[in-house]
Amino acid sequence: MKTIDVCLSPELMHLYDVHDRTVVVVDILRATSCMVTAFAHGVESITPFAQLEKCLTMKTKGYVTSGERDGKKVEGFDKGNSPFEYMGDQVRGLKIAFTTTNGTQAIEKSKGAKEVIIGSFLNLNTVVKYLLLGENNVLIVCAGWKGRVNLEDTLFAGAIVEKLKDYLGPDCDAPLAARHLYNQAKADMTQFLSESSHVKRLNRLNIHKDFEFCLTTDLYQVLPKLKNGVLVA
Amino acid sequence: MKTIDVCLSPELMHLYDVHDRTVVVVDILRATSCMVTAFAHGVESITPFAQLEKCLTMKTKGYVTSGERDGKKVEGFDKGNSPFEYMGDQVRGLKIAFTTTNGTQAIEKSKGAKEVIIGSFLNLNTVVKYLLLGENNVLIVCAGWKGRVNLEDTLFAGAIVEKLKDYLGPDCDAPLAARHLYNQAKADMTQFLSESSHVKRLNRLNIHKDFEFCLTTDLYQVLPKLKNGVLVA
Numbered sequence: 001m002k003t004i005d006v007c008l009s010p011e012l013m014h015l016y017d018v019h020d021r022t023v024v025v026v027d028i029l030r031a032t033s034c035m036v037t038a039f040a041h042g043v044e045s046i047t048p049f050a051q052l053e054k055c056l057t058m059k060t061k062g063y064v065t066s067g068e069r070d071g072k073k074v075e076g077f078d079k080g081n082s083p084f085e086y087m088g089d090q091v092r093g094l095k096i097a098f099t100t101t102n103g104t105q106a107i108e109k110s111k112g113a114k115e116v117i118i119g120s121f122l123n124l125n126t127v128v129k130y131l132l133l134g135e136n137n138v139l140i141v142c143a144g145w146k147g148r149v150n151l152e153d154t155l156f157a158g159a160i161v162e163k164l165k166d167y168l169g170p171d172c173d174a175p176l177a178a179r180h181l182y183n184q185a186k187a188d189m190t191q192f193l194s195e196s197s198h199v200k201r202l203n204r205l206n207i208h209k210d211f212e213f214c215l216t217t218d219l220y221q222v223l224p225k226l227k228n229g230v231l232v233a
Numbered sequence: 234m235k236t237i238d239v240c241l242s243p244e245l246m247h248l249y250d251v252h253d254r255t256v257v258v259v260d261i262l263r264a265t266s267c268m269v270t271a272f273a274h275g276v277e278s279i280t281p282f283a284q285l286e287k288c289l290t291m292k293t294k295g296y297v298t299s300g301e302r303d304g305k306k307v308e309g310f311d312k313g314n315s316p317f318e319y320m321g322d323q324v325r326g327l328k329i330a331f332t333t334t335n336g337t338q339a340i341e342k343s344k345g346a347k348e349v350i351i352g353s354f355l356n357l358n359t360v361v362k363y364l365l366l367g368e369n370n371v372l373i374v375c376a377g378w379k380g381r382v383n384l385e386d387t388l389f390a391g392a393i394v395e396k397l398k399d400y401l402g403p404d405c406d407a408p409l410a411a412r413h414l415y416n417q418a419k420a421d422m423t424q425f426l427s428e429s430s431h432v433k434r435l436n437r438l439n440i441h442k443d444f445e446f447c448l449t450t451d452l453y454q455v456l457p458k459l460k461n462g463v464l465v466a
Contacts, residue, residue: 008382012244015380147248149241151406172430173384177414184417197405 004131004138004164005171006157006178010106011147018113022136024127024160025110026119027143028152029198030081031068031103033120033214037083039233040122040220042092046231048104049097058097066098071198071205082210083122102143107226110141118224118231121156121217128163130223138168140178151181151196152214155189158182189215237364237371237397238404239390239411243339244380251346255369257360257393258343259352260376261385262431263314264336266353266447267299270316272466273355273453275325279464281337282330291330299331304431304438315443316355335376340459343374351457351464354389354450361396363456371401373411384414384429385447388422391415422448 007016026032035046049055052067056076059065066079073080081100098104110116114136119127131138140160142153158178161170170176185192190212193199202211224231240249259265268279282288285300289309292298299312306313314333331337343349347369352360364371373393375386391411394403403409418425423445426432435444457464 008241009245011248012242012380012382015244145405147245148405149245149407149410151410154406154410170428170430172378172381173387174382176428177382177384177387177410180414180417181410184413195403195409197403 001169002137002167003171004140004161004168004175006140006142006154006161006174008142008149008154008174009144009147010102010109010141013109013141016139018110018139020114020136021139022131022134023110023113023116024119024131024138024140025103025106025116025143026140026153026156027100027103027106028120028156028214029202030083030210030214031098031100031143032118033122034081034083034086035098035118035224035231036120036122036220036222038086038091038096039222039224041087043086043094043096046096046098046224047229048107048231049099050105050108052099055097055099063095063097066096068100070101071201082207083213084210102145106141106143111226111229113139116226119156119160121159121215122219123222124156124159125218126221126223128160131160131164132167145198150198152193152198154178155182155185155193159186234402235370235400236404237373237394237401237408239373239375239394239407241375241382241387241407242377242380243335243342243374246342246374249372251343251372253347253369254372255364255367256343256346256349257352257364257371257373258336258339258349258376259373259386259389260333260336260339261353261389261447262435263316263443263447264331264333264376265351266355267314267316267319268331268351268457268464269353269355269453269455271319271324271329272455272457274320276319276327276329279329279331279457280462281340281464282332283338283341285332288330288332296328296330299329301333303334304434315440316446317443335378339374339376344459344462346372349459352389352393354392354448355452356455357389357392358451359454359456361393364393364397365400378431383431385426385431387411388415388418388426392419
């Protein structure tokens, strides 16, 4: 039986050997939800950057730059981190350089894995089917918040573990914990997450509609995948 | 309102500022359960060591040495890591030098906190009352398994968060996750933990009775506390 594990924070990545694993990076609020939305609307590529400065230099090379820190768009960047900025005809064919507080850091730490794909509730079943048909063991990497564990990424990990429970065995306790939390939350995830720290943070920034959108399940069928450091559909 | 946070793995300790916090170290299976049992039976002190070799040298200084790695007693040490080794009249007045795979590592990383106390289900309500009456913010440090998150320590953290929910506000999502898991598990913790990785490990080592004992709530009223690097009651 293939196995599945969950890394609840990028700060724990050194504990996992990923060279033979498919890694699913998740940052529900909002980096990976944005990426999935962008590919569903036809962007050509997204190049993730851990560092703000490096990302900004891509402007001169024909890239649209997207920069977010602490939930806010960064000055000098073309776009921020709301999925609603990555919709419509105007994003088709764009090459985007993307940096966020947590999500692109998690992608950076996942390099070295056999393959890296991008997950969100928006493409949940596409991710599930891909992992089911694949031959590799799986590691879900939760982006968290500045190294700390968060609820929304853990719930997504739990959803994957739950849906694949007859096919992938848990490697350790983190997948069990995530699955228990997902099963407790799934009837009303909005309510379950209402007291979570990042949802409160987003509400303070007046972006509650982003939160609701990012919890929508299976709106898109795209599967962003890292190839030579660049995400493509 | 005072706050409470949960560090789900010692590998995340660098994210927390503990200089003004009371830290509760927990390693349910089995280091902190042993420590609480030992003090309930009158040991004088327990000196925790992260390193095996340093711990063993204490033998020449009149200490009883306790050493465990990967769930097994280490050759050359007087005792292992079963709570049943720390009961009865023969432990009264002993000075113990203690090293374990996870628990004493977590204590080592907690040094620098305003105060460090030892928690387990065996002294749960004693810990709760102490935190309630204290003036400091609280951090529960879960020992985990070699840096990975485990279920049993997370459940203990959740029990503390739940019992103090009207008095201490959560700092982040980890206390919320732990509380949700505890509330799901509390009706039958033995059943809830039956598929956890460390319980399976202990069952393979034929020490299921240790597991059952370590889940017993409020058997003892002792509160081990770190003073100058040494635990005393």
